[in-house]
Amino acid sequence: MIQEPPWNFIRRTVSATNPEGEAVVGPPIHPDWMVIFQHPKGEDDRLRVMTYVNKRLAAMRPAFRTDLADHRDILVLMLWGEDNTPLHYINVYSDQTSTAINWLCDNVERLPQLQCMAGKFNCHSSVWDPRHEGNNHVAMSLIDAASDLGVEVSVQPVRTPTHFPHVRRLEPSVSDLMFLPQDRLVGLTHEVRADWIGPSDHAPLCVTLPIRATEVASERLAMPKGSEEESSFLQALLTYIKSMDISNIDTRDALEDRIAGLARACNDAWNSNAKTVKVNTRSKAWWNADCATAMRQYRQSRSPADYGALRRATKAAKRQFFDERIETIATKNKRPWDLMNWTKQRNLPTYEAIRYNEAPCNTMDDLWQALHTTYKAASDRPVKVEVLEEVEQEPPREWVDFSTAELREELAKCSNTSAPGPDHLTCHGDAWQLIAGDYPLSKMSPLPRLCAALGHSHAQMQRKAALWILGAFRTSPEFHPCAISSMAPSLQKRVKSSVMDAEANASVVNEPMNPLHKEATPGQRVSDLFGAQITYDLDIPRDKEALADRRNHLDKKERQANSTITP
Numbered sequence: 001m002i003q004e005p006p007w008n009f010i011r012r013t014v015s016a017t018n019p020e021g022e023a024v025v026g027p028p029i030h031p032d033w034m035v036i037f038q039h040p041k042g043e044d045d046r047l048r049v050m051t052y053v054n055k056r057l058a059a060m061r062p063a064f065r066t067d068l069a070d071h072r073d074i075l076v077l078m079l080w081g082e083d084n085t086p087l088h089y090i091n092v093y094s095d096q097t098s099t100a101i102n103w104l105c106d107n108v109e110r111l112p113q114l115q116c117m118a119g120k121f122n123c124h125s126s127v128w129d130p131r132h133e134g135n136n137h138v139a140m141s142l143i144d145a146a147s148d149l150g151v152e153v154s155v156q157p158v159r160t161p162t163h164f165p166h167v168r169r170l171e172p173s174v175s176d177l178m179f180l181p182q183d184r185l186v187g188l189t190h191e192v193r194a195d196w197i198g199p200s201d202h203a204p205l206c207v208t209l210p211i212r213a214t215e216v217a218s219e220r221l222a223m224p225k226g227s228e229e230e231s232s233f234l235q236a237l238l239t240y241i242k243s244m245d246i247s248n249i250d251t252r253d254a255l256e257d258r259i260a261g262l263a264r265a266c267n268d269a270w271n272s273n274a275k276t277v278k279v280n281t282r283s284k285a286w287w288n289a290d291c292a293t294a295m296r297q298y299r300q301s302r303s304p305a306d307y308g309a310l311r312r313a314t315k316a317a318k319r320q321f322f323d324e325r326i327e328t329i330a331t332k333n334k335r336p337w338d339l340m341n342w343t344k345q346r347n348l349p350t351y352e353a354i355r356y357n358e359a360p361c362n363t364m365d366d367l368w369q370a371l372h373t374t375y376k377a378a379s380d381r382p383v384k385v386e387v388l389e390e391v392e393q394e395p396p397r398e399w400v401d402f403s404t405a406e407l408r409e410e411l412a413k414c415s416n417t418s419a420p421g422p423d424h425l426t427c428h429g430d431a432w433q434l435i436a437g438d439y440p441l442s443k444m445s446p447l448p449r450l451c452a453a454l455g456h457s458h459a460q461m462q463r464k465a466a467l468w469i470l471g472a473f474r475t476s477p478e479f480h481p482c483a484i485s486s487m488a489p490s491l492q493k494r495v496k497s498s499v500m501d502a503e504a505n506a507s508v509v510n511e512p513m514n515p516l517h518k519e520a521t522p523g524q525r526v527s528d529l530f531g532a533q534i535t536y537d538l539d540i541p542r543d544k545e546a547l548a549d550r551r552n553h554l555d556k557k558e559r560q561a562n563s564t565i566t567p
Helices: 055-060 099-106 137-148 228-243 252-273 289-301 304-332 364-375 385-390 404-412 429-435 446-473 489-494 497-509 544-563
Strands: 008-013 022-026 033-036 049-054 074-080 086-093 116-120 151-153 176-181 219-222 275-278
Touching (some): 049 074, 049 086, 055 074, 074 099, 086 099, 099 137, 228 252, 289 304
Parallel strands (some): 086 116
Antiparallel strands (some): 008 022, 033 049, 074 086, 151 176, 219 275
């Protein structure tokens, strides 16, 4: 726990307005420590308290409890102990006017029981400094407030100053305090390390606080993509889906029973096929079974040959992993900008709680309630079915069947790399290929079949037509579609409106089109196949009336050309 921490210039970064770069300022950081502090609200807002937590305690889920104390001079840190028991620590800086002490005394009822409270209090009393004479009512109020929080001031057997002023005429004093649990072990007190004072004028206070044994989870269940475990999981899930009886689903309870059974089967398949992996900060995404086998062999023999085999295995694993990543970025999702740091999703700091309705979600129940309420806001609200009476009743239509091959093709287009939706399934293509391989289509409801058969197939035909027509006007190597007006302004008024409409709607009828697609390559486009029949109208009138007459003339020429085409 640090009081009055440094907040200095670190370096300069790229700026769009300042040629010298924007100044980056902040606190000292270290890769092994996470730093917790309240961000300054302005240039004149100086940071007063800061807490460092070693990353070895990350499994205890450190939390910055701003809901308990949202104050510049007070920082409440919470760790989760055994059986999800919260452990609270408070870092305090109190100025000469006792701002933080007064806040603690006024808000003691909203604070939980503490494990430790420490900081720079700037408060003198004979209770912890025998050389101080007289009574201090602020100190007595602080002692009473600490007692209500389950802690008491830790006093050294022999007076040990904590503040050593640089001005020699001032005497050392005790202004840094530490409050420890009232039920602590006998003789447990803090230690003043004057030998660690450094350039500061305050000596650090150290203490070792015993807590109940807490099991830090270092293992978890995982299922690598493309592994044997994943194949077994999908096969078990497929077996259950094939055995499902959906012939008598005529009530809501029956539907919920089938869904609950599917959820249990999925959970059982996961628990029986997932493998246990160790969690550490040195885990690599490219590490595979061959690397693990080579590592075990080298640890047993310690021979140069096995070390060379380990290096070759890791090199091959890296090459395979990054080749797959490049292939995914280049041909599947086609989003190279996802590799840029400034376009990636900003991760919430692990010590900051997710807030919902202006309140932090500190428990799993709070998180679930926030998630459920956000995406199911109307689940418990009554529905007015009277509005359906105004809708004209249409006669029922027959469902159009489709083959398993068509289902495979449509499921292969589904992706979990974009926003979730009815056309973006959350399972990757291999799983759906396996499930749809020989699964009886009679077990699928008619509505999804109709959506998969008509919606995607119709959009695919529109995509093919747009590629064939618009390929002649695509000169940009970019993947996303560009309007004709921006690519070739001089040709804007020479192209029929149907082509313009196709260009404008091409990006919404289906996925973005690749200008280098085989159907848009030279030799296969409209301009190549019917180059002799294409004529651009170079005499474009300026006024609207003449332009309308010219358009009618062109429409007449088009009708004449269509009448001469032999089918």
